[in-house]
Amino acid sequence: MLSSWAPGHGGVDECGKTGPPGGPPQTSLREAAVRTCVMMPPSLCRSETSMYTPVSQSSPFPASVQDPGLHIWRVEKLKPVPVARENQGIFFSGDSYLVLHNGPEEVSHLHLWIGQQSSRDEQGACAVLAVHLNTQLGERPVQHREVQGNESDLFMSYFPRGLKYQEGGVDSAFHKTSPGAAPAAIRKLYQVKGKKNIRATERALGWDSFNTGDCFILDLGQNIFAWCGSKSNILERNKARDLALAIRDSERQGKAQVEIVTDGEEPAEMIQVLGPKPPLKEGNPEEDLTADQTNAQAAALYKVSDATGQMNLTKVADSSPFAPELLVSDDCFVLDNGLCGKIYIWKGRKANEKERQAALQVAEGFISRMRYAPNTQVEILPQGRESPIFKQFFKDWK
Numbered sequence: 001m002l003s004s005w006a007p008g009h010g011g012v013d014e015c016g017k018t019g020p021p022g023g024p025p026q027t028s029l030r031e032a033a034v035r036t037c038v039m040m041p042p043s044l045c046r047s048e049t050s051m052y053t054p055v056s057q058s059s060p061f062p063a064s065v066q067d068p069g070l071h072i073w074r075v076e077k078l079k080p081v082p083v084a085r086e087n088q089g090i091f092f093s094g095d096s097y098l099v100l101h102n103g104p105e106e107v108s109h110l111h112l113w114i115g116q117q118s119s120r121d122e123q124g125a126c127a128v129l130a131v132h133l134n135t136q137l138g139e140r141p142v143q144h145r146e147v148q149g150n151e152s153d154l155f156m157s158y159f160p161r162g163l164k165y166q167e168g169g170v171d172s173a174f175h176k177t178s179p180g181a182a183p184a185a186i187r188k189l190y191q192v193k194g195k196k197n198i199r200a201t202e203r204a205l206g207w208d209s210f211n212t213g214d215c216f217i218l219d220l221g222q223n224i225f226a227w228c229g230s231k232s233n234i235l236e237r238n239k240a241r242d243l244a245l246a247i248r249d250s251e252r253q254g255k256a257q258v259e260i261v262t263d264g265e266e267p268a269e270m271i272q273v274l275g276p277k278p279p280l281k282e283g284n285p286e287e288d289l290t291a292d293q294t295n296a297q298a299a300a301l302y303k304v305s306d307a308t309g310q311m312n313l314t315k316v317a318d319s320s321p322f323a324p325e326l327l328v329s330d331d332c333f334v335l336d337n338g339l340c341g342k343i344y345i346w347k348g349r350k351a352n353e354k355e356r357q358a359a360l361q362v363a364e365g366f367i368s369r370m371r372y373a374p375n376t377q378v379e380i381l382p383q384g385r386e387s388p389i390f391k392q393f394f395k396d397w398k
Contacts, residue, residue, distance in 0.1 A: 059136045060129065066137070070158055071100040078125040080133075086250040089159040093117045093148060094169020096126035098133060100141065101158055108141035110134060111155050112360070116148045118169065131357050139347075142385050145360065145378035149199065150341075152377055161246040162239055164190060164200045186221035187273065192240040200243055207274050212263065213283015215240035217247070218270060223257050224248055225270055230263040231283050298339045299393050304332040304355055304362055311362060321395035329383060332359060335393060338372040344390055345380040 060080055065071060072088050073080035075096045083090075083097070091097060097113040110133060112126050134141055146155050148165060156163070166188075190200040192215040200217065203209035210216055212229040215236050226244040228237045241260055248256040261267065266277060299320045302313040313334055316326050327333055327346055332355045335344035343366060345359040363378040381390060391397040 059132050061133050061136055065100060065133065066102070068102045068104075071102070073098045073129070075122050075126045075129065078121070080129050089161065089246065089250075090164045090166060091115065091148070092166050092169045094119075094167070096122045098126060098129060099146075099155065099158070100133065106140060108137060109144065109154060110137075110141035111144045111146050111152075113146045113151070113155075114148065115169065122169075127360050130360065135357075139356065139382055140385075142382065142387070143360065143378075143380035145363065147375035147377070149201075150375040150377065151199075152379075161242045162192070162200055164202075164243065164247070166202050186219055188219040190217040190219070190243075191215075192217060192236060192243060205274070207278055207280065211281040211283040217244050218273070219247055220269065220273065221252075221256065223259065223269060224252075225259050225261050225267070227261040227266070227270070228263060229280070229283055298337060300336045301326060302334040302336065302366075303328075304334060304345075306352070306355055306358075311358065311365070313362075313366070320393045322393055324394045324397050327383075332356065332362075334362065334366055335390065336366070336370070337393070338367065338370055338376055341373070342377045342379065343367060343372075345378070346386070346390075347380065347382050349383045 061073075070088065072083040074083055074092075075081075075098070080098060091113060093115040094117040095115050096118045097115075099111040099113055101109045101111075103109075110130060112130050114123055114126070130143065134143065144152055144155065146152060151163070187205055189203045189205045189209055191203050191209065192200050203216075210227075210229070213231045214229055215232050216227045216229075217240060218225040218227060224244045224247055226237075226240040228240060232240075237260075241258075244258045244260075248254060248258050259267065261270065263280075271277065299322075300315060301317040301320075301322050302315050305312050305314065316333075317323075322335075327348070329348040329350040331348050332351045333346045333348075335346065337343065343363050345363050347356050347359060359380045360378065363380070367374070367376045367378075379387070379390070381387065386397075
């Protein structure tokens with residue numbers, strides 16, 4: 001194990017903040033980011049009674065969470081509310097969601113989806129509910145934190161017709177379009193962007209939102225137009241069509257008309273709603289997403305400890321490939337690949353319950369203190385459920 005200095009004894013933490021004299025000298029942010037010891041933020045460094053959220057014996061989730069397939073809940077007033085099957089794939093930017101997928105052979109993945117405009121209270125409630133659900137499932141699921149606009153490929157795979165983001169949330173019903181709403185009252189515009197992972201994001205209704213490199217869906221209730229920019233690619237066009245059909249089937253009970261529109265051939269109804277068409281901005285179509293082969297060279301490994309009643313991380317390796325024996329069943333570990341957009345938490349099967357339950361809090365605190373992007377992805381892996389990507393950071397994993 002690499003040498004470490006005890007937090008609380010002065011010096012500089014990983015954000016470059018100085019403490020009382022006697023500790024290590026002040027360093028740059030880059031140097032601080034690879035310190036041997038990381039002090040977590042105050043919210044994670046209090047007494048043992050306040051550091052963790054207690055989990056009651058009763059669960060707000062039904063026994064059916066064990067059933068195979070996709071289960072989705074929206075957090076409403078700090079409680080989980082099931083999302084109807086016909087509305088799965090629609091996410092409100094002001095809300096937080098839990099998405100559970102139970103696959104074959106007890107392979108489960110639990111995702112916490114965080115809307116860009118969701119409140120801290122709602123996000124906190126979502127994390128607490130995730131602990132309840134994970135406990136009810138015997139801590140079997142691999143857990144993921146998904147932030148709007150930066151979802152993982154696995155999450156996107158549950159929605160073959162793509163995601164649809166809508167403005168508002170549970171406390172702003174004015175912005176919501178309920179299935180079966182009067183079609184004549186609906187006027188929405190979505191930008192469809194991406195090649196490998198489709199995302200549809202609600203935009204302001206007007207030509208200013210358009211560009212020639214993407215596809216757009218103009219939802220007018222009884223008529224749904226999938227407009228394809230002149231520089232959009234065939235895959236984007238196919239996905240825009242699929243999403244328009246999904247809106248028709250899930251929100252209009254199959255009764256709306258879907259029309260594919262080519263740039264320059266807009267029908268009269270589009271012009272009536274959007275006004276005369278001006279010259280449009282040039283588009284910048286996204287490139288196909290490819291795996292980053294350099295990830296393994298931008299990683300560090302930390303051990304999680306709460307022995308002092310505070311959550312501390314001690315670096316055990318500062319470059320990969322790591323030795324697999326560094327992962328000890330009695331502890332939890334953080335694999336930091338944050339410079340490439342992802343943090344992993346590995347939970348040893350013999351680690352104490354409080355450390356295991358605090359895994360998401362540790363990850364979020366780590367992201368904050370390392371000043372990584374707020375939409376950094378988080379994957380929490382129970383021992384024995386390591387993903388192939390995670391294993392690539394280790395030498396001769398068996």
